[in-house]
Amino acid sequence: MTRQSRAAWLFTAPVLTIILIVLVIPTIAALALSVTDYSVYALADPGNLHFVGIDNFVELLATPLFWRSLKNTLIFAVLGVPMAIGTSLLAALLLNDATVRWKPLWRVALFAPYVTSVVATAVVWRFLFNERFGLLNQGLALIGIPRVDWLGNPNSSIPAILIFVTWKIFGYNMIVFTAALAAVPQDLMEAARLDGAGRWLRFRHVTLPAIGPTLLLAAVMSVAGFLQIFAEPYVMTLGGPAQSTTTVLYFMFEEGFKWWNLGQASAVAFVLFVMILLLTWIQSRIGRRNEWL
Amino acid sequence: MAVRKLRAIVANAAVVALVALTVAPLVYMVIVSFMPRGESGTLPIPLWPSRWSLENYHELLVRRQINGAWFDYRILPALRNSIGVAMLATLFGLLLTVPAGYAFAKLRFRGRERLLKLLIAALVVPGQVAMLPLFLIFRHLGLVNSYAGVILPGLAGIFGVLFVRQATLAIPDELIDAARMDGASELRIFRTIVLPLLTPVVVTLALFTFLASWNDFMWPLVVLAYQQRYTLPVAVAAIAREHAADGELMMAASVVTTMPVLLIFLLLQRYYLTGLLGGGVKG
Numbered sequence: 001m002t003r004q005s006r007a008a009w010l011f012t013a014p015v016l017t018i019i020l021i022v023l024v025i026p027t028i029a030a031l032a033l034s035v036t037d038y039s040v041y042a043l044a045d046p047g048n049l050h051f052v053g054i055d056n057f058v059e060l061l062a063t064p065l066f067w068r069s070l071k072n073t074l075i076f077a078v079l080g081v082p083m084a085i086g087t088s089l090l091a092a093l094l095l096n097d098a099t100v101r102w103k104p105l106w107r108v109a110l111f112a113p114y115v116t117s118v119v120a121t122a123v124v125w126r127f128l129f130n131e132r133f134g135l136l137n138q139g140l141a142l143i144g145i146p147r148v149d150w151l152g153n154p155n156s157s158i159p160a161i162l163i164f165v166t167w168k169i170f171g172y173n174m175i176v177f178t179a180a181l182a183a184v185p186q187d188l189m190e191a192a193r194l195d196g197a198g199r200w201l202r203f204r205h206v207t208l209p210a211i212g213p214t215l216l217l218a219a220v221m222s223v224a225g226f227l228q229i230f231a232e233p234y235v236m237t238l239g240g241p242a243q244s245t246t247t248v249l250y251f252m253f254e255e256g257f258k259w260w261n262l263g264q265a266s267a268v269a270f271v272l273f274v275m276i277l278l279l280t281w282i283q284s285r286i287g288r289r290n291e292w293l
Numbered sequence: 294m295a296v297r298k299l300r301a302i303v304a305n306a307a308v309v310a311l312v313a314l315t316v317a318p319l320v321y322m323v324i325v326s327f328m329p330r331g332e333s334g335t336l337p338i339p340l341w342p343s344r345w346s347l348e349n350y351h352e353l354l355v356r357r358q359i360n361g362a363w364f365d366y367r368i369l370p371a372l373r374n375s376i377g378v379a380m381l382a383t384l385f386g387l388l389l390t391v392p393a394g395y396a397f398a399k400l401r402f403r404g405r406e407r408l409l410k411l412l413i414a415a416l417v418v419p420g421q422v423a424m425l426p427l428f429l430i431f432r433h434l435g436l437v438n439s440y441a442g443v444i445l446p447g448l449a450g451i452f453g454v455l456f457v458r459q460a461t462l463a464i465p466d467e468l469i470d471a472a473r474m475d476g477a478s479e480l481r482i483f484r485t486i487v488l489p490l491l492t493p494v495v496v497t498l499a500l501f502t503f504l505a506s507w508n509d510f511m512w513p514l515v516v517l518a519y520q521q522r523y524t525l526p527v528a529v530a531a532i533a534r535e536h537a538a539d540g541e542l543m544m545a546a547s548v549v550t551t552m553p554v555l556l557i558f559l560l561l562q563r564y565y566l567t568g569l570l571g572g573g574v575k576g
Contacts, residue, residue, distance in 0.1 A: 005402035007479030029426035099301035
C-alpha cells in the first residue's frame with residue numbers, strides 16, 4: 001500500500017464505518033424486518049419473531065388508513081412542489097430586478113424562516129391559523145373574506161400546512177434560483193430585446209431554458225422533501241382532522257413507535273423509499289428528454 | 294423616465310411586501326411572547342402588548358412548587374441538551390467528514406471512484422427508512438435514551454464529505470505535490486496546507502451541521518423517552534400537544550427554540566448563503 005492510500009484509508013475509514021453502521025446496514029435490515037411479524041411481543045422476547053413473507057405488504061394494501069396516508073402525501077407533493085418552487089422563483093425574479101435596492105438585506109430576511117426549527121414555527125403557525133384568535137383570519141377579515149377553520153376542517157388542513165411549509169422553505173430555492181438567474185446569458189437577453197420580444201417572451205425563451213436544469217433539480221429535491229412531511233402534522237394537527245393530514249411518514253411513526261408494529265412499519269418505510277426512488281428516476285428522465293440535463 | 298421610476302417603485306414595494314409577510318410570523322411570535330398571560334386570546338386580537346411582561350418566560354423556565362410537588366416544563370434542561378448535542382454533533386461531524394472529503398478529492402487510493410459513486414447513490418436513501426432497525430440496534434447496544442444515540446445517526450455525513458470534496462477540488466495539485474517533494478507527511482500536508490485553505494468551507498459546514506442537529510426532530514423523538522434528555526424541539530412538541538390553547542406560553546417556547554439559531558445565522562449568514570451554492574475555497 002502506498003503512503004497516499006494509507007493516509008486515504010485513515011481519513012475515510014471512520015466516516016465510512018459510521019455510514020455503514022447507521023445507514024447502510026439498517027436500510028438493508030429494514031427490508032429484512034418488513035418480511036417479519038416484529039411487534040411488541042418480539043421486542044420482549046426474540047423467540048416470538050417469525051418470517052411472514054409478503055404478509056405485511058398484503059395487509060398494508062388492505063388498510064384504509066395506509067391508502068389515506070398515501071393519498072394525503074401525494075396531495076402534499078402535487079400541490080406543494082409547484083407552490084414552493086413557484087414562490088421561490090417569484091421571489092428570486094423580484095430580487096433579480098435591477099431597480100431593487102438593499103438586496104442582501106432582503107435575501108437574509110426571506111431566508112430566515114428556513115433556518116428555524118420546524119417544530120417551533122409549526123407551533124407559531126398553528127397559533128396564526130386559530131379560527132377565532134389567529135392573525136390570518138383577522139387579516140383576511142380586513143379584505144372581506146369570512147373566517148376559515150384552517151386546521152379544524154379536513155378540506156383546508158392540507159392547504160394550511162402547505163402555506164406554512166412554503167413559508168418555511170421557499171428561501172432555500174430562492175437563493176439557488178437567484179444564482180441561476182445571475183448566470184442567464186445577457187447578450188442573448190439583449191438580442192431578444194432588440195428583436196422586440198416582450199417581458200414574457202424573454203422569460204419564456206431566454207430565462208426559462210437557461211435556468212431549466214436548476215428548476216428540475218430543485219423540483220426533484222422538493223418532491224423528496226414533501227414525501228417526508230412528518231413534524232407538521234405531528235405538531236399542528238396530530239394527523240387530523242378526520243385523518244386528512246396523516247402522511248405516510250406519520251403513519252409509519254404511529255405504526256412503528258406508538259403501536260410497536262415494527263415489521264408492518266418497515267413495510268411502510270419501504271413503500272416510501274420506492275416512491276422516492278421512482279420519482280427521482282422519472283424526473284431525471286423528463287430532464288433528459290428536454291435536454292436540460 | 295417616469296415609467297422607469299414607477300417600475301422601480303413597484304418592484305421595491307413588492308419586495309418589501311414579500312419581506313414583511315415573511316418576517317411577520319416571527320415578529321408576532323416575539324411580541325405575543327411578551328404579552329400578559331391570556332391577552333392573545335381576547336378580541337379584537339391585540340397586535341401589541343398592553344404592557345411588556347416576562348410572565349410567560351417565568352412560567353416556562355422557572356421551576357416551582359405546585360401543591361407540594363416540583364413542577365417545570367423542563368425547557369432549561371432541554372436548552373442545555375440541545376446546545377450540548379448540537380455542539381458535539383458539529384465537532385465530531387467535522388472531524389469525520391473534513392479529512393474524508395479531502396481524501397476523496399486529492400488522495401489516490403484503490404476503489405475511490407466506486408466508493409464515491411456509492412456515496413452519491415446513498416444520498417437518495419431517506420434516513421427514515423433506516424430508523425426502525427436503527428432503533429432496535431441502538432436498543433440492543435444500550436444507546437436508546439442516550440446522547441450518543443441522538444448524535445450518532447447524524448454523523449453519517451455523506452453530504453458533508455461530498456461538500457468538502459467539491460471545495461477541495463479547487464485547491465491546485467501542485468501545492469500538495471510540492472509539499473510531498475519536501476518530504477512532508479500526509480497528515481502534515483492536510484493540517485498545515487489544506488486545512489487553512491478550507492477554513493471558510495469548514496465554518497460553513499459547521500454552521501450547516503449545528504443548525505441541522507439543533508432542528509432535528511424525528512430521530513430524537515424516537516430515541517429519547519426520558520423527559521430529562523429531551524432536546525428543545527422534542528420538549529416543545531410535547532408541551533404543544535398538551536397546552537394547545539396557551540398562546541403566549543407557546544410563543545415563548547418557540548422564541549427560546551428559534552432565537553439562538555436565528556442569531557447564529559444572522560451573524561454568519563455570509564458563510565451560510567455562499568455555502569448553499571457550493572461556494573468554496575475561492576470565497
